[in-house]
Amino acid sequence: MSRDIRISHVRITPVAFRDGPLLNAAGIHEPWALRAILEVETSDGRIGLAETYGDAPMLAVLEQARPHVVGLSPFALNLMEERLKAAIRPVPGAVEYTLAPGSHAAKNAAKAISAFEVAMLDLQGQAVGAPVVDLLGGAVRSEVAYSAYLFFKYAEHHGRPYEPDAWGEGISPQQVVAQARRMIALYGFQSIKLKGGVFEPRHEIACIRALSEAFRGMPLRLDPNANWSVATSKRAAEELDDLLEYYEDPCPGLDGMAELARHTRLPLATNMVVTTMEEFRRNVEKKAVKVILSDHHYWGGLRATRQLARMCALWELGMSMHSNSHLGISLVAMTHVAAAIPNLSYACDTHYPWQDEDIVRGGRIAFKDGAVAVPTRPGLGVELDRQALAKLHDQYLACGIRNRDDRRQMQKYDPSFTGATPRY
Amino acid sequence: MSRDIRISHVRITPVAFRDGPLLNAAGIHEPWALRAILEVETSDGRIGLAETYGDAPMLAVLEQARPHVVGLSPFALNLMEERLKAAIRPVPGAVEYTLAPGSHAAKNAAKAISAFEVAMLDLQGQAVGAPVVDLLGGAVRSEVAYSAYLFFKYAEHHGRPYEPDAWGEGISPQQVVAQARRMIALYGFQSIKLKGGVFEPRHEIACIRALSEAFRGMPLRLDPNANWSVATSKRAAEELDDLLEYYEDPCPGLDGMAELARHTRLPLATNMVVTTMEEFRRNVEKKAVKVILSDHHYWGGLRATRQLARMCALWELGMSMHSNSHLGISLVAMTHVAAAIPNLSYACDTHYPWQDEDIVRGGRIAFKDGAVAVPTRPGLGVELDRQALAKLHDQYLACGIRNRDDRRQMQKYDPSFTGATPRY
Numbered sequence: 001m002s003r004d005i006r007i008s009h010v011r012i013t014p015v016a017f018r019d020g021p022l023l024n025a026a027g028i029h030e031p032w033a034l035r036a037i038l039e040v041e042t043s044d045g046r047i048g049l050a051e052t053y054g055d056a057p058m059l060a061v062l063e064q065a066r067p068h069v070v071g072l073s074p075f076a077l078n079l080m081e082e083r084l085k086a087a088i089r090p091v092p093g094a095v096e097y098t099l100a101p102g103s104h105a106a107k108n109a110a111k112a113i114s115a116f117e118v119a120m121l122d123l124q125g126q127a128v129g130a131p132v133v134d135l136l137g138g139a140v141r142s143e144v145a146y147s148a149y150l151f152f153k154y155a156e157h158h159g160r161p162y163e164p165d166a167w168g169e170g171i172s173p174q175q176v177v178a179q180a181r182r183m184i185a186l187y188g189f190q191s192i193k194l195k196g197g198v199f200e201p202r203h204e205i206a207c208i209r210a211l212s213e214a215f216r217g218m219p220l221r222l223d224p225n226a227n228w229s230v231a232t233s234k235r236a237a238e239e240l241d242d243l244l245e246y247y248e249d250p251c252p253g254l255d256g257m258a259e260l261a262r263h264t265r266l267p268l269a270t271n272m273v274v275t276t277m278e279e280f281r282r283n284v285e286k287k288a289v290k291v292i293l294s295d296h297h298y299w300g301g302l303r304a305t306r307q308l309a310r311m312c313a314l315w316e317l318g319m320s321m322h323s324n325s326h327l328g329i330s331l332v333a334m335t336h337v338a339a340a341i342p343n344l345s346y347a348c349d350t351h352y353p354w355q356d357e358d359i360v361r362g363g364r365i366a367f368k369d370g371a372v373a374v375p376t377r378p379g380l381g382v383e384l385d386r387q388a389l390a391k392l393h394d395q396y397l398a399c400g401i402r403n404r405d406d407r408r409q410m411q412k413y414d415p416s417f418t419g420a421t422p423r424y
Numbered sequence: 425m426s427r428d429i430r431i432s433h434v435r436i437t438p439v440a441f442r443d444g445p446l447l448n449a450a451g452i453h454e455p456w457a458l459r460a461i462l463e464v465e466t467s468d469g470r471i472g473l474a475e476t477y478g479d480a481p482m483l484a485v486l487e488q489a490r491p492h493v494v495g496l497s498p499f500a501l502n503l504m505e506e507r508l509k510a511a512i513r514p515v516p517g518a519v520e521y522t523l524a525p526g527s528h529a530a531k532n533a534a535k536a537i538s539a540f541e542v543a544m545l546d547l548q549g550q551a552v553g554a555p556v557v558d559l560l561g562g563a564v565r566s567e568v569a570y571s572a573y574l575f576f577k578y579a580e581h582h583g584r585p586y587e588p589d590a591w592g593e594g595i596s597p598q599q600v601v602a603q604a605r606r607m608i609a610l611y612g613f614q615s616i617k618l619k620g621g622v623f624e625p626r627h628e629i630a631c632i633r634a635l636s637e638a639f640r641g642m643p644l645r646l647d648p649n650a651n652w653s654v655a656t657s658k659r660a661a662e663e664l665d666d667l668l669e670y671y672e673d674p675c676p677g678l679d680g681m682a683e684l685a686r687h688t689r690l691p692l693a694t695n696m697v698v699t700t701m702e703e704f705r706r707n708v709e710k711k712a713v714k715v716i717l718s719d720h721h722y723w724g725g726l727r728a729t730r731q732l733a734r735m736c737a738l739w740e741l742g743m744s745m746h747s748n749s750h751l752g753i754s755l756v757a758m759t760h761v762a763a764a765i766p767n768l769s770y771a772c773d774t775h776y777p778w779q780d781e782d783i784v785r786g787g788r789i790a791f792k793d794g795a796v797a798v799p800t801r802p803g804l805g806v807e808l809d810r811q812a813l814a815k816l817h818d819q820y821l822a823c824g825i826r827n828r829d830d831r832r833q834m835q836k837y838d839p840s841f842t843g844a845t846p847r848y
Contacts, residue, residue, distance in 0.1 A: 073558075073562065075558035076561075076563075078560075078564045079562055079564055081561075081766075082766055127552070128551070128552035128553075130499060135499075137727065138497065138500040138503055139500075139502070140506060277738045307734050310701075311735065314702070342506055
């Protein structure tokens with residue numbers, strides 16, 4: 001491998017793919033989810049891939065980053081980080097949701113660093129003939145477990161932009177159990193997460209109870225996305241105590257979670273109040289959250305995720321992974337880094353079962369017994385299906401969505417919906 | 425590069441090299457310093473190098489580690505770490521000095537992990553054609569600055585085992601200034617550290633004052649190696665306030681340093697009270713030390729050192745590097761990792777000027793303007809001079825020293841010396 005290889009070109013392709021009418025605290029998923037596909041090309045003709053957020057402000061951030069990355073060696077990760085930390089400026093127009101840390105403009109530099117780091121690691125791996133996990137110290141496991149990520153959902157989108165998905169409505173406990181059965185039959189997952197914060201806590205607890213009865217011994221999680229007050233979260237904790245492996249972001253804010261932590265023996269998990277290294281620092285001072293749900297897309301990359309994992313080990317915190325609607329490149333990147341983390345203590349979240357499209361060659365990534373095999377091919381181990389990429393880019397151009405906005409979408413169903421939290 | 429490359433053999437060669445009659449809080453350096461040279465061989469005939477402590481208990485630790493490393497891929501750093509953490513058991517016979525964290529048996533696993541990690545990174549770099557720094561995210565600087573590391577010293581060793589060195593006696597302020605002039609003329613250093621904790625604080629402060637007058641504007645440090653009480657350290661701080669860039673380990677223990685921190689505006693530095701990740705955690709809770717002097721040999725390797733650096737950045741601590749008597753392999757390993765750390769805020773310590781032998785091909789590593797150029801050749805960028813290695817191994821066999829023991833050596837000069845601390 002020549003040390004003279006340089007990044008010569010960066011191609012950013014926004015894509016849109018079908019997404020289910022999935023309910024959450026902020027509203028409901030729009031019919032099209034956005035991502036950006038990064039192609040980082042080198043002077044010797046290799047292409048490194050990454051996948052990140054595809055909203056308009058993020059595309060502008062990636063454009064800001066582009067000139068600072070062109071000309072670098074794919075090995076110059078530290079220099080890339082320093083340059084982007086210095087160069088990335090706020091971009092107007094971001095629609096920020098507390099439940100989606102990837103939407104926060106304050107994380108722009110970390111998000112851009114992550115995207116370019118993944119693509120550069122893909123290039124490094126291709127150049128040296130090693131999978132990305134080897135560049136992170138090597139795999140400590142040969143497969144990475146994911147959980148069945150259940151959502152309350154409607155049977156179809158407002159306005160029926162395309163044929164309804166095969167999952168049907170998911171509102172009653174029976175429907176939620178049926179959703180879990182279907183997802184586990186298809187993917188083999190061995191733990192279950194329910195995205196809550198949508199209906200009355202009483203209803204959501206009943207759904208957890210139904211899941212517990214239907215899937216004896218299966219680890220369960222509930223994520224009300226900070227849509228419950230501290231008082232509601234405390235009351236619910238008494239009922240959830242024996243049912244959950246962890247209790248994810250029931251109430252808002254680090255102080256609220258710290259208060260709740262003093263009143264429950266359930267470990268509290270978060271992807272909302274510990275989303276940066278600085279918040280990690282405050283959390284260990286306040287002793288609030290016990291399980292950190294990492295996400296390389298906004299934590300600053302795969303190396304930052306490994307850094308976070310070592311800090312979790314040091315402060316005796318559990319660790320797993322958060323997800324947003326995503327495609328196969330993100331899934332393999334998550335799998336590489338998860339394989340390099342000895343103290344990954346829970347199955348990772350993924351929205352992947354909710355998508356039925358992809359832009360990787362060979363079609364959608366396979367799961368076996370709820371897990372993804374750690375790729376052993378050089379780099380990330382995936383290539384682009386250019387026809388699929390063109391199709392999803394056309395969908396992006398046609399769909400008209402430029403910022404994810406779950407609240408606005410919910411108002412199509414219910415004009416009185418405000419999205420104000422905590423709702424319960 | 426084939427993914428099937430495996431570690432086939434580990435060769436451990438203890439060496440001894442001439443070391444000056446350098447005084448410190450524990451006593452005086454013996455005439456021979458010990459190191460172990462690791463050669464980790466792969467099935468395709470490459471040799472990865474590392475250098476670490478060479479005392480008898482450390483050799484036994486490396487022997488314990490050996491069978492857990494043979495058979496691994498050089499990329500399997502995480503697996504190697506997990507295995508050695510589980511496998512390394514206490515080894516009797518360690519002579520532990522608080523001033524030399526590398527002598528602590530509790531650090532056996534971290535020390536072994538570090539040694540094998542450096543050798544495996546050397547192998548990785550050779551295999552992929554990239555310098556080790558590129559495997560740590562790439563260089564953010566092209567050279568690494570070191571400081572002039574001054575010692576109080578006698579003109580010659582007890583019993584005159586070989587011809588005295590060219591440095592002469594270093595006790596009076598004038599002699600210390602002369603030592604600094606000579607070292608700076610030879611190496612070009614642009615900052616100065618004085619190892620203290622030897623004489624009355626009044627004398628050591630006078631030496632710092634003489635250095636300050638002789639080298640106007642040159643950053644100065646004093647390291648009494650915890651040989652001063654908290655009360656003495658407080659009184660001395662008042663005099664040192666305008667003279668030092670940092671005040672290194674004047675008094676013992678994290679609580680002592682925390683107490684001192686509340687009484688001086690000098691940043692406190694340490695390689696004694698923050699020597700593990702767990703101690704880092706306690707230090708940030710106690711807000712004691714402001715500058716961490718890392719040392720990859722006992723912190724668990726180059727990746728752990730980068731981890732530590734990111735934690736220092738997060739908790740707004742300064743960072744530099746500690747050293748022991750060492751040879752060229754350690755110096756280049758320090759240089760690679762230092763080049764990958766953006767927030768390395770001070771010139772690193774090195775004992776290298778006190779040695780006149782080496783086991784690397786081409787002879788001793790060059791300094792320019794007090795800095796070592798970051799190697800750009802694949803791997804660590806150094807090879808063994810097998811003739812020199814054999815000579816230093818013969819010296820090891822002949823010298824009879826198997827555990828560094830500065831106190832016992834001092835008792836040859838002064839039978840009443842107890843080494844009890846804090847002395848002042």
